Amino acid sequence: MTANTVLVLADERPETTRRGRRRVVAPLIWLSFLIVAGVLVMAALGTLLAPQNPAAQHLATINASPSGAHWLGTDALGRDVFSRVIAGARTAFFGPLIIAAASFVLGNLLGLFAGYRGGLADAIIMRWVDFMWALPALVILVVVAGAVGSSYWLAVVVLIVLTVPFDTRVIRGATLEQMPRPYVEAVKTLGVPRWKIMLFHIWPNVSPIAVANTCLVFAGSLVTLAGLEFLGLGVPPGTPDWGLMLSQNEALLFTNPLATIAPGVMIVLTAISMNLIGDWLYEQLTSRGAGR
Amino acid sequence: MIPEPRPPVAPEAALGPVLDVERLDVERLRIERIRPDRRDTIVSAVDLALGPGETIGIVGESGSGKSMTARAIMGLLPATMRATGQVRYRDRNLLGLTEREWQATRGGEIGLILQDPFTMLNPVLTCGKIIGESLLKTPRRSRDARREEVLRRLAEVGIRDPSVADRYPFQLSGGMRQRVGIAAALARDPRVLLADEPTTALDVTTQREVLALIKGIQAARGMSMVLITHDLRVAFAVCDRVYVLYAGSLVEVASSAALDAEPLHPYTLGLLLSEPSAERRTGALVTIPGSVPAPDDVAGSCTFAPRCRWAADACTEKSPPLAEIEPGRLSACVRVSEIRAEMGALRQRVEEESSSGASSPAAATRLIQVDDARKIFKNGRRTVTALDGVSIEVGEHESVGIVGESGSGKTTLARILVGLEKATSGRIAIDGIPASDWASLSARDQRKLRSTIQIVFQDPYSSLNPMRSIGSILREAIALGEPTIKDRNAEVGSLLTSVGLPPDYAERKPVALSGGERQRVAIARVLAAKPRILVCDEPVSALDMSVQAQILNLLIKLRSERGLGYIFITHDLSIVRQVTERLYVMQGGRVVESGPTDEVLSNPSDPYTAELLKSVPRPEPEWLATAQ
Numbered sequence: 001m002t003a004n005t006v007l008v009l010a011d012e013r014p015e016t017t018r019r020g021r022r023r024v025v026a027p028l029i030w031l032s033f034l035i036v037a038g039v040l041v042m043a044a045l046g047t048l049l050a051p052q053n054p055a056a057q058h059l060a061t062i063n064a065s066p067s068g069a070h071w072l073g074t075d076a077l078g079r080d081v082f083s084r085v086i087a088g089a090r091t092a093f094f095g096p097l098i099i100a101a102a103s104f105v106l107g108n109l110l111g112l113f114a115g116y117r118g119g120l121a122d123a124i125i126m127r128w129v130d131f132m133w134a135l136p137a138l139v140i141l142v143v144v145a146g147a148v149g150s151s152y153w154l155a156v157v158v159l160i161v162l163t164v165p166f167d168t169r170v171i172r173g174a175t176l177e178q179m180p181r182p183y184v185e186a187v188k189t190l191g192v193p194r195w196k197i198m199l200f201h202i203w204p205n206v207s208p209i210a211v212a213n214t215c216l217v218f219a220g221s222l223v224t225l226a227g228l229e230f231l232g233l234g235v236p237p238g239t240p241d242w243g244l245m246l247s248q249n250e251a252l253l254f255t256n257p258l259a260t261i262a263p264g265v266m267i268v269l270t271a272i273s274m275n276l277i278g279d280w281l282y283e284q285l286t287s288r289g290a291g292r
Numbered sequence: 293m294i295p296e297p298r299p300p301v302a303p304e305a306a307l308g309p310v311l312d313v314e315r316l317d318v319e320r321l322r323i324e325r326i327r328p329d330r331r332d333t334i335v336s337a338v339d340l341a342l343g344p345g346e347t348i349g350i351v352g353e354s355g356s357g358k359s360m361t362a363r364a365i366m367g368l369l370p371a372t373m374r375a376t377g378q379v380r381y382r383d384r385n386l387l388g389l390t391e392r393e394w395q396a397t398r399g400g401e402i403g404l405i406l407q408d409p410f411t412m413l414n415p416v417l418t419c420g421k422i423i424g425e426s427l428l429k430t431p432r433r434s435r436d437a438r439r440e441e442v443l444r445r446l447a448e449v450g451i452r453d454p455s456v457a458d459r460y461p462f463q464l465s466g467g468m469r470q471r472v473g474i475a476a477a478l479a480r481d482p483r484v485l486l487a488d489e490p491t492t493a494l495d496v497t498t499q500r501e502v503l504a505l506i507k508g509i510q511a512a513r514g515m516s517m518v519l520i521t522h523d524l525r526v527a528f529a530v531c532d533r534v535y536v537l538y539a540g541s542l543v544e545v546a547s548s549a550a551l552d553a554e555p556l557h558p559y560t561l562g563l564l565l566s567e568p569s570a571e572r573r574t575g576a577l578v579t580i581p582g583s584v585p586a587p588d589d590v591a592g593s594c595t596f597a598p599r600c601r602w603a604a605d606a607c608t609e610k611s612p613p614l615a616e617i618e619p620g621r622l623s624a625c626v627r628v629s630e631i632r633a634e635m636g637a638l639r640q641r642v643e644e645e646s647s648s649g650a651s652s653p654a655a656a657t658r659l660i661q662v663d664d665a666r667k668i669f670k671n672g673r674r675t676v677t678a679l680d681g682v683s684i685e686v687g688e689h690e691s692v693g694i695v696g697e698s699g700s701g702k703t704t705l706a707r708i709l710v711g712l713e714k715a716t717s718g719r720i721a722i723d724g725i726p727a728s729d730w731a732s733l734s735a736r737d738q739r740k741l742r743s744t745i746q747i748v749f750q751d752p753y754s755s756l757n758p759m760r761s762i763g764s765i766l767r768e769a770i771a772l773g774e775p776t777i778k779d780r781n782a783e784v785g786s787l788l789t790s791v792g793l794p795p796d797y798a799e800r801k802p803v804a805l806s807g808g809e810r811q812r813v814a815i816a817r818v819l820a821a822k823p824r825i826l827v828c829d830e831p832v833s834a835l836d837m838s839v840q841a842q843i844l845n846l847l848i849k850l851r852s853e854r855g856l857g858y859i860f861i862t863h864d865l866s867i868v869r870q871v872t873e874r875l876y877v878m879q880g881g882r883v884v885e886s887g888p889t890d891e892v893l894s895n896p897s898d899p900y901t902a903e904l905l906k907s908v909p910r911p912e913p914e915w916l917a918t919a920q
Contacts, residue, residue, distance in 0.1 A: 182755035186814070189710045190821055191742045191772050204759035288801075290757065 029280045032273035039270050042089035050083035050274050054240045063255040073256040074251050081259045085266060087240035092270065095156045095225050101216040102160045108181020108210055112198045114168065115175025125168065132165035137224075145233050152235045155228050159221050170213050174206040208285035215278025219271040242267050304671045313632075314382065314483050315366070316342040316402075316516065323360050323369070325539075333587040334360050334373065336540040339614070340518070342484065346515045347510065349527035349548070351563075352537035353836035355584040358520045361537070362488045365518070366404050367394045372477045381484070399426065403482035405506070408490035409469035413461040414611065419446075419472045420457030426479035449475045450505055466698075467498035469904050474506060478513075485510065485517045492522070495697040496863055496907040503530055504916040522837060524563055528552050530913030536560050539595040540587030540616055545622040552911045554636060556623040559596045561635050566841035570908045571865035572889065576848060577841040577870065578642050583806040584836065594624065637794040659744070659825055659857065660686040660709065665718030667704050667881075678704040679715070680881035691851065691858040693868030693889060695904065696878035702861045706827045707880075711738075711861070721823075743773065746818035750830040752810035756802040762788075762813050763798030769820035787816040790853075792846060808839035812846065819850070825857040833864065844871060865908050869893055877901045 042049060051071075058078035066073045072081035074211040141158055148154065178184060180200075187197055203210075228234045229243030237244070240265035249260035305828040318340040321803045325332040335357035342348050352358040364375040367389060379386040381401070389397065398404070402590065413422055420442045427433075427441060443454050449471040461469050470490065476487065488507060491499035507530055510517050521527050527534050528548040536544040536551075544557040565578035582599045590598065593608040600607065604627060612626045626632075654764040667679040679701045686692045696702045707713040708720065711730035720728045723744045725737050733741070749755040756765060766784045770777055776785050785795035791812040802810055811831065816827060828847065832840040832905055848871060850856055860872050868875055875892050878899065885898040896902040909915060 131714055182749040182751055183757045186747075186749060186755050186817065187757075187768070189712065189742065190769050191739060192768065192815070201757055201760075205757070207759075234475055 027291040028276055030278040032280075035269050035273040038278065039089050039093055039266070043093035045131060046087050046090050047083075050080075050086045052083045054079060054083040054087040055238070056080070063252055065256055066258060072258045072262050075245075075256070075259050076252060081245075081249075081256070083260060084240040084245060085242070085262050088208060088242045088245060089266075091152060091229075091235055091239065091241045092222060092226065092267065095152065095159075096218045096222040098156055099159050099221040100214045103167045103217055104210065104214045106160075106164045107207075108171050108203070108206075109172075110164070110168040111171025112175050112203060112206070115172040115179065116194070116198050116202065119186040122172070126172070127264075129165040129169050129278050130265045133169075134160065135162070137162050141228060141233060142231075150233045152239075155225060155234050159224060163217055163221065167213060167217065171206060171210060174209045175202055178202045178205050208282045211285060212278040212282035213279065215274050219274040219278075222274070223267065311537055314516070315380070316340070316484055316518075317363075317378070317380040318365065319378040319380065321361065321364060321375060321379065323357065323373055323375045325372055325779055326374055327372070327790075331916045333540055333591065335364075336587050336591065336611075337377075338535075338537065338540075338542055340535060345514050345516055346533070347507075347519065347531045347683075348583075349519045349521060349531035350537055351521055351524055351527045351534055353522055353584050353838060355586070356537040357538065357540040357587070358537050359488055362404075362486050362518065362520050366398060366402060366486060368398075369392075370402075379849070389845040398478070399480040399482060400428070401475040401482055402484045402486060403480070405470075405474055405477045405485065405487040405490045408493050408844060409461075409466050409473050410493065412473045413469060413476070415461055415568055416496055418458055418460055419464070422461075422472065423476050423479055426476045428480050435449065437761055445475045445479060446472070448478070448509060450501075451475075464500075466494050467502060469503050470494060470498075471505065473507070474502075478509065480730050481513075483515055485515050487517060487522045488518075489522070490519075491526070497697065497903055499526075499909075500907045500916065506530075523909060524551075524560075524837075525567065525909035525911045528608060529909060529913055529915045536563075539585050539590055541595055541611075541624070542622075543596060545626045547620060548911070549801040550618075550621055555639075556621060556632065556635075557596070557625045557630050558600045558602055558619055558631070558635065561639060562599075562839055565639065566838050568841070568844065568864075568866040569871045570869050570893070570905070573869055574642065575645055576845050579845060580838040581842075582840055594626065596625075602627055602634070635907055657688040658685055659688045659690075659723055660684070660859075661719075661721045662705075662709075663719040665705070665708065665715045666721060667701070667708065667713065668716045672894055677881055679708075679718075681718075682878070682881070684876055684883065684886075686857060688824065689855050689857050690874065691860065691872045693860045693872035693875040694878060695862060695865060695868055695875060697863055699880070699902075700878040701881040702878050703829055706713065706829045706859065706861050707746060709827055711741065712747075742822075743822055745825050745827060746821050746823035747827040747829060748811070748818055748831045751834050752807050752814055755814050756810055756817075758802055758803070761798065762800050762802065762805070765802075765813065766798065766817055766820060769817045773821035783820075787819060788813075790850070791816045792817065794840075806839070807835050810841050811835065815843075815846065815850070819854075823856070825859065827859045827861065829861045830863070831860075832867065833862070848869060865893060865904060877904070 008083065044197040047054060056079065058074065060078065061070070061074050062076055062078040064070055064074040070080050070082065072085065075081055110125055114122040140162070141155060144158055184197065184201060187201055190250045192201070200248070224245030225234060225248065229241050232247070235241045235244060245263040246260055318338060321335060321338045322333070323335040325334055338361055340348065340350070350358045350361060360369065360373065361414050363369050365379050365386065367386060370376055375387055377387065386397065413419070420439065423442045423445050424438050427438065439457070442457050446456060451468065451471055456464070456468070456472070461472065464472065490506065491502050494502060503526065519527060519530050528551070531548050533545065533547050534551050534778045535542055536549050536557065538559050542558045544551070544555065546556070551560065555564055559580070562578070562580040566580060568574070568577055580599050585595070585598060587595070592611055594600070594603070594612050596609040597603040598713070606626050612624045614622045614624045617623050617628055656658045661683060662684045665679050665682045666677070669676045669678055682701065682705060684692070684694070695707065704713060708715050711727070713849065714731070715728050720726070720727065722741055724743055725733070727733070727741055730738060730741065763781070766787055767780045770780050770783050781798070786796050788797055793809060793812050796803070802813070805813065831847070832843050835843060844867065847858065851858065858871065860868055862868060872889050875889040876883045876884060877892070877898065879900045885896065886894060892901060893905065894906055906918070
């Protein structure tokens, strides 16, 4: 998604403001798309975009305040904070993206299947979901990291496993709501194969919830991953990463506060933007079919 | 658009100055929906006059603005709506009241009964509590006195069983709930009662009882009443005077008797003619083409002109005022004097016309045979017997009616026939294939069954997938029904044409279609499967009166064109009279009577059939007089 598509998306809704609330929301959505697009560009280009090498240590200028050379100052090892914030977008963005995408696919398939089939299949899937929900996520991560050694990708995989049940439950509920509708029964009596009914009839009606939910999952796992890194359970030390910077630069709060505030602000802004985009997509998708 | 000044609509005003303050007068009521970028007219101009003790009816189809009119009178418009004009009651304009002032007026002076007894009552309160809290706070009553008063109120609405006061709404039947709703609406002894479709959600036999009850209480208390309904026959039976509302404006006002005898507006005539008769079989029904427009689309001209067979240039020049044709009779038709004779002649022709039609194809091949079918639903510990040994048979090309009220098992039977439910026991054979359990059949047999029997559902608003275009819905049905067809788009066009829709509707989404158009698409979809028999589960009951007749005519036409057989599931005896040759009457999961339609309806042998027949609304006060 580039800045161009953002413009198109925002322009598609000139006079369609249906409720007063929307008028306030429209510029916010604009901003959210801009922020997410910016983070995406930073994540994709990373070090190419950074003005300085994010790993280069300048021991002469440690804990420097913002200046022309270092826009956000430097950290305790004299590394350029601005460059590290840009480079840190990669782990902040792609991890949650993979988590959201994987649990979108798995959660939707399982949820549709459980909701549509009902009976024993539903019971088994849902008891598994209940079981997964009962597990304390953070403890699992700490234990797994302790057993096989901590790594970023391990954290991503464990978070996928923990998020899929969440998606499954949401999609199953939405599917159950669609099941008794006459349009589903009508295609059943026409003899449409089950998988087609699930994917091409029920899913489009569930999709607004699925898509909005995925945006929430993205924002949630962004924050969770950052939290894990704050605890030292993710990327190896030295990697530019927002969560890690937040914890490592904590000590600099009184010398160069921006070194710890900037990554924090980025986490919060990205998460809020994703949530708002999720909301907006939900409304757009529902109005496609049900609007008047 | 500024509505034309209109003569005051008060036919009895000629009798002398009305001194009584308890009149409700609505003058030039206009309701708009406010949107950020525009205003939509919901009601363009409505004048009503309600004298003390009088009953008036507001009759209109969906989109006519009748419910919003009632809400405006009660001060209950949604926040996005604005009402202008006057609602005068006791020397005040109710439209200007503050919410605080309204609290004394609502319930106390004007009571409201709503359509849906299932959502009108708070589910977490007992019925006694619901009525008790509606009672006036003065005089203060002790707990015992309050309960006594509640029981008295329940008795007034015909509930003599005191235990009802301790029950929750969900433990009561729809009719009982509506009675409790009426008791609550009357708890503060209002002088005016507003009833918005009070019986639409009820069964036909219950409808008659509840209407008779409301009418009885009204007479006993000397209240005046505004009845809002879509059913002209109900309005004629209950009301003194009827206001016909169409696309946000009044088209005709007259006393019930006069309006029933001779409607003076083409729309009223069309409504009366499109009602199927329960008494005899007519040929094709007279329909009003199209559907109700939005008020803004017909502003500045006669609202009915686009659908009127008598429309001329004069009709679209300006918005016609409601003019007095005879004392107490108003019509908004500018051509009424020219076409009056023609309208009368048309009505007479339609009423004299009757087709024998009952010639059931003798010795038709038997296509469907159901023997002793039972269906028991288990829900936790509760079991419900929906079908209790039902046996029916349907021949090839035959049209068979299955009539009953809610809970009779008629819809369960339909769903079992098309494989959506499995019968608990019994034998079902469709075209020689044992169809008691579709899941156990081979794919070939299932396909054969699907090309034999198909179903049209009641609610056209949810039977089409809202996310898909009409074209893709139909293409899918064609691909399954006739995989050999190469040019599916051409077939979509011809299917749409055969149900009376333009082929370019394939591009549209269901949301862009009216209810009648959606039902046509649903019919086109099942036609793609080339069935020999079509189960129609209340196919028109969710539609407006003028559209009902269109769909029934379409079904009649398709039958003669394609030799389709029908199983008509309905609660409406007028419909089975028009479209079926044989009839099964169901009650409580059993068939209580069956036989040729005309015979059963003319000489019912089962008391339940007779009761159903009596419940069909007739446009005369005697219809209610015999209830209770």
